[in-house]
Each structure stands twice: as structure tokens, then as C-alpha cells.
Amino acid sequence: xxxxxxxxxxxxxxxxxxxxxxxxxxxxxxxxxxxxxxxxxxxxxxxxxxxxxxxxxxxxxxxxxxxxxxxxxxxxxxxxxxxxxxxxxxxxxxxxxxxxxxxxxxxxxxxx
Amino acid sequence: xxxxxxxxxxxxxxxxxxxxxxxxxxxxxxxxxxxxxxxxxxxxxxxxxxxxxxxxxxxxxxxxxxxxxxxxxxxxxxxxxxxxxxxxxxxxxxxxxxxxxxxxxxxxxxxxx
Numbered sequence: 001x002x003x004x005x006x007x008x009x010x011x012x013x014x015x016x017x018x019x020x021x022x023x024x025x026x027x028x029x030x031x032x033x034x035x036x037x038x039x040x041x042x043x044x045x046x047x048x049x050x051x052x053x054x055x056x057x058x059x060x061x062x063x064x065x066x067x068x069x070x071x072x073x074x075x076x077x078x079x080x081x082x083x084x085x086x087x088x089x090x091x092x093x094x095x096x097x098x099x100x101x102x103x104x105x106x107x108x109x110x111x112x
Numbered sequence: 113x114x115x116x117x118x119x120x121x122x123x124x125x126x127x128x129x130x131x132x133x134x135x136x137x138x139x140x141x142x143x144x145x146x147x148x149x150x151x152x153x154x155x156x157x158x159x160x161x162x163x164x165x166x167x168x169x170x171x172x173x174x175x176x177x178x179x180x181x182x183x184x185x186x187x188x189x190x191x192x193x194x195x196x197x198x199x200x201x202x203x204x205x206x207x208x209x210x211x212x213x214x215x216x217x218x219x220x221x222x223x224x225x
Contacts, residue, residue, distance in 0.1 A: 042215035
């Protein structure tokens with residue numbers, strides 16, 4: 001039972017390159033989330049998915065797209081990376097009770 | 113909108129000292145409240161939670177009480193250890209269909225032997 005997994009752990013991109021961050025969970029969660037963590041700002045919601053086949057914008061969606069491929073997987077895509085997207089990205093899942101979320105280990109992304 | 117305010121860090125304590133990290137919130141309705149902990153190089157782990165007013169969440173010697181009258185959820189521990197050194201995040205869920213969390217900015221705790 002791996003919980004929430006993310007790949008890759010680290011990535012360096014040049015401005016304008018694209019990439020997809022992968023997230024998978026084996027906790028049978030209906031809801032999944034993508035957050036970014038920046039120094040002194042806590043975590044901010046990028047996109048979320050309340051169930052398979054649905055996605056919606058969070059607080060900071062610009063420059064990102066997401067896909068909820070199936071119940072287990074929720075990917076985050078940067079189409080044209082910018083230095084402002086340098087951050088640590090966390091995926092999380094949530095079940096149906098009490099709204100607590102379970103986080104993956106994170107992806108540290110640097111855009112030069 | 114919802115917001116969470118935490119005391120700024122870093123908080124530096126000696127081993128066995130008493131810990132308080134303040135957290136206040138603004139939200140409509142009746143949010144659920146959480147404390148998460150992040151150890152160096154790791155993701156966030158749920159430390160404790162409270163889902164209604166006057167509930168006390170507790171785990172690993174940490175406690176926090178949901179105070180609706182003061183909109184607070186302060187984290188306390190009676191005797192900290194070096195292994196408690198981490199960043200602590202207060203968060204709320206607004207209990208709507210979205211269920212997303214709103215986080216405070218985090219408080220770094222450093223415990224010295």
C-alpha cells in the first residue's frame with residue numbers, strides 16, 4: 001500500500017519546455033488535488049478533481065493543465081514552463097470522511 | 113474568502129520545553145481544522161484534526177482545541193524533542209463539495225538538545 005506517489009522527484013526545465021508531473025494513489029480516494037509550495041506562502045491549490053472525469057480550477061491555475069485519467073491517476077502538465085513556476089509540487093488525495101488529505105512526497109521543479 | 117494565519121517562525125526551543133504555535137482562521141460556516149507537519153525533504157503528514165467546535169485533536173503528544181469563539185486552533189505540546197523539529201502548517205477545509213484545504217504559511221520549529 002504505497003499511498004500517494006509522485007514522479008519525478010526532481011526536475012530541471014528550461015523556459016518554454018513542457019513536462020507532465022504524475023500522481024497516483026492506491027487509497028481509493030475520489031478527490032485528488034495539486035498544490036504548489038513556495039517559501040513563506042504555505043500551499044496553494046492549482047487544480048482539483050472531485051471524481052473521475054471531472055476537474056476544476058483552484059487558486060493559481062494559470063499556466064497549468066490537468067488530466068484525471070482514472071480514479072487512481074491525476075497528472076499536472078506545464079505546457080510552456082516559466083521561471084515563476086519554480087516550486088515544489090504536491091499531489092494529495094481525499095476520501096469521503098472529514099476532508100483530511102493525504103499527500104505525496106512532492107516534486108521539486110526548477111525552471112531556468 | 114477563507115484564510116489561515118500562523119505565527120511566524122522560526123521558533124527555537126530547548127528539548128523538553130513547552131510549545132505553542134498560534135493559529136487563527138477566517139471562514140464562513142463551520143470548517144474542519146487540521147495541523148500538518150513537514151519533515152525536511154518530505155511531504156506533509158496529517159498530525160491532528162478537529163471537525164467541530166470544542167473538539168480537541170491529539171496525536172504524538174501534540175494537542176489543539178477548536179475554539180469557535182476566538183476562531184483559533186493553537187498547537188501545543190508539553191515537552192518537545194529534537195525529533196519534533198519540522199515545519200508545522202495549520203489548515204482548514206470549508207466542508208463544501210470542493211473540500212480543498214486553505215493553509216497557513218507554516219511555522220518552522222527548531223528544537224535544540
